[in-house]
Amino acid sequence: MDAGGGEQLRLAAVRDQLIREEDSIVFALIERAKRPRNTPAYSAAAAAAGSLAEFFVREAEVLHAKAGHYQKPEDVPFFSQDLPPPVFPTKGRPKVLHPFASLVCVNDAIWKMYFNELLPLFTADGDDGNYAETVALDFACLQALSRRIHCGKYVAEVKFKDAPQDYSPPIRAKDTNALMNLLTFTAVEEKVKKRVEKKARIFGQNVTLEDSVGKQDGDACDSHCKVDPKVLSKLYDMWVMPLTKDVEVEYLLRRLD
C-alpha cells in the first residue's frame, strides 16, 4: 500500500486506500458482467490441470511474480507455491507491518466465495464460448478483491499503534471475539455499503449523448445498471468486510510475537 511508503500510517489514509480499491472492484465486476456465466471455464473435468480458471490464475501469477508483483503485504497470490522470483530489480519498501503479515492470507475463502457465491449473483446464465476472456476477467476480480481484503493488515496495524493499551490484553488472551468487537465500527460499515452501491449505480450506467447521465439515481435505474448495485452492498456486507476483519484479527493475534 502506498500509504506505507515512509510516512507514518494513519487510519484516514488507509481508509482512503480502501475507498480507492472499491473503484477497482466495481469496475472489475462490471467488466466480468459483459460475459455470461460460461460454466465450462470452471469445470475441472476438461483437463488434468483442473479448470481453465485455475490454470489461468496459476499461469498469470507466475508471469506477475516474474514481473515483480507480490512483493507487498496486500498483494497475495492465490497459488503461492513455487512462484518464481522477480526477473527485474524491484524497489525496496519500508517495512511498516509486523513480519508475520506476509503469512496472513484468506485467499482460499475469497476463491470459494467468488466462484460459488458471487459469480451467480452478477453474471447472466449462459455460455457464449469466450472462456479465455472470461477467466482473464475473473482474475482481475479476484486480484481486486484480494488486494482490498488484505489491506486489512494495514488497518489492523494502525488500530494497534493508535491504542496498544486496548488491543494488547485481548491479543495476549488470544480473545478473537474481543478483538473483533474492538475493531468493528458499524457506522463505518454502513457508509461503505451505501458508497459501493452508489458507485455501482454511477459507474454502471449506460452513457449516451441523449440521456441525462448522473441524474438517474435510486432503484429506478438499477435494472439498467451493468451490475445490480445491491449486489455490491451485499458483497461488502457478507464477504468483503467480514474477510477484511478476519485478516485484521489474524494479523493482530500475532502482533506481539
Ligand SMILES: O=C(O)C(=O)C[C@]1(C(=O)O)C=C[C@@H](O)C=C1
Ligand atoms: O475502517 C475500518 O476501521 C476497518 O476496519 C475496515 C472495515 C472495512 O472492511 O471496510 C472493517 C471493519 C470496520 O467495522 C469498518 C470497516
